[in-house]
Amino acid sequence: MIPFVDLTAHHRPLAPELEKKLRELLESSQFILGDEVARFEEEFAQYIGSRWAVGVGSGTAALQLAFEALIEPGDEVLVPAHTYVASAFGVSHAGGVPVFVDVRDSDYALDPERLEAAVTPRTRAVLAVHLYGHPAPMDEIQAFARRHDLRVVEDCAQAHGARYRGQRVGSFGDAGCFSFYPSKNLGALGDGGAVLTSDEQVRDRVRELRHLGQRVKNLHESIGHNERLDTLQAAFLRVKLPNLERSNELRNAAAARYAHALAGNGLRLPQVARDCTHVYHLYVVRHPRVAAIAATLERAGIACGVYYPQPVPCQPCYGGEGASGAFPVSEQITRDSLALPMYPELSSEQIEEVARVVRSALAE
Ligand SMILES: *Cc1c(COP(=O)(O)O)cnc(C)c1O
Numbered sequence: 001m002i003p004f005v006d007l008t009a010h011h012r013p014l015a016p017e018l019e020k021k022l023r024e025l026l027e028s029s030q031f032i033l034g035d036e037v038a039r040f041e042e043e044f045a046q047y048i049g050s051r052w053a054v055g056v057g058s059g060t061a062a063l064q065l066a067f068e069a070l071i072e073p074g075d076e077v078l079v080p081a082h083t084y085v086a087s088a089f090g091v092s093h094a095g096g097v098p099v100f101v102d103v104r105d106s107d108y109a110l111d112p113e114r115l116e117a118a119v120t121p122r123t124r125a126v127l128a129v130h131l132y133g134h135p136a137p138m139d140e141i142q143a144f145a146r147r148h149d150l151r152v153v154e155d156c157a158q159a160h161g162a163r164y165r166g167q168r169v170g171s172f173g174d175a176g177c178f179s180f181y182p183s184k185n186l187g188a189l190g191d192g193g194a195v196l197t198s199d200e201q202v203r204d205r206v207r208e209l210r211h212l213g214q215r216v217k218n219l220h221e222s223i224g225h226n227e228r229l230d231t232l233q234a235a236f237l238r239v240k241l242p243n244l245e246r247s248n249e250l251r252n253a254a255a256a257r258y259a260h261a262l263a264g265n266g267l268r269l270p271q272v273a274r275d276c277t278h279v280y281h282l283y284v285v286r287h288p289r290v291a292a293i294a295a296t297l298e299r300a301g302i303a304c305g306v307y308y309p310q311p312v313p314c315q316p317c318y319g320g321e322g323a324s325g326a327f328p329v330s331e332q333i334t335r336d337s338l339a340l341p342m343y344p345e346l347s348s349e350q351i352e353e354v355a356r357v358v359r360s361a362l363a364e
Pocket of ligand 1: 129
């Protein structure tokens with residue numbers, strides 16, 4: 001049996017430190033905000049290279065609060081058609097209107113060539129998603145945003161530590177939104193998220209919105225949310241953050257082994273664009289017969305998955321089947337992509353085994 005991710009193996013060496021954090025918190029009873037949240041925010045902002053981080057309840061909340069800080073209800077936001085639904089939910093929850101744009105086949109990011117055609121007088125922002133751990137083309141996206149005076153938000157939920165021209169993603173736009181869902185490259189032991197920004201107004205607005213609209217206790221400036229990052233999760237994240245670079249290196253080593261073991265079988269393997277570092281949140285391969293490969297893997301006890309089985313605009317909540325046909329690249333990806341097991345602890349023997357089963361499926 002080879003799982004898709006192995007959080008138990010990942011946390012085992014950290015257990016004594018994590019348990020210590022829980023005991024300390026039981027002693028202090030500082031369960032909401034406080035020192036652990038503030039210190040995690042400082043450490044994570046420094047790691048990413050933004051001035052501030054504001055810890056929130058999830059990646060979805062990070063996107064929602066960032067958009068509430070940056071747009072007005074009714075504003076249009078350009079969103080990639082191929083991403084996790086939560087990317088678009090952040091826009092919708094903030095009262096914005098997601099306008100879906102097809103992605104590029106090479107890196108699964110917003111296609112800079114398709115952006116111009118999607119702009120209307122109501123367009124206010126663009127959401128760059130660094131999907132699977134590969135950076136979106138920020139030079140092109142930022143140049144486009146400057147031409148049309150748009151705000152830029154990054155969805156970094158799959159790309160903690162990925163670099164574009166040497167700079168970590170999350171530090172390019174007006175806001176960088178992270179998720180600490182347990183299986184992400186940096187995961188909590190529950191839900192969590194953060195908005196990274198170097199804009200003081202965005203920082204203050206997100207701090208207010210996450211905390212029931214108050215800047216000063218009992219003075220509610222806006223109808224805010226209860227979307228604070230849990231103090232216990234912040235404490236756990238402080239234990240895990242120093243391991244992130246090493247974990248990302250191990251993911252890269254696993255990807256290199258996969259590339260070696262799977263080469264020459266007609267599969268399209270992940271590509272890394274120039275000046276980018278990939279952090280392989282997911283290892284996604286492409287082949288016309290992925291359904292057969294998936295079935296063979298499952299019979300062999302090897303987990304795999306399709307990320308994602310439908311373009312976001314084809315989900316019922318955004319119009320369903322009516323949208324099909326409009327996003328040919330995204331639709332093609334849903335038909336021929338398959339994610340193989342990927343996590344820092346994946347061993348070379350496991351990779352060889354996955355590759356052997358994939359080869360046998362292709363030979364059938
Ligand atoms: C996981 C994820 C989110 C949502 O994060 P949650 O913490 O689960 O709310 C948003 N966007 C992308 C691309 C994700 O992978």
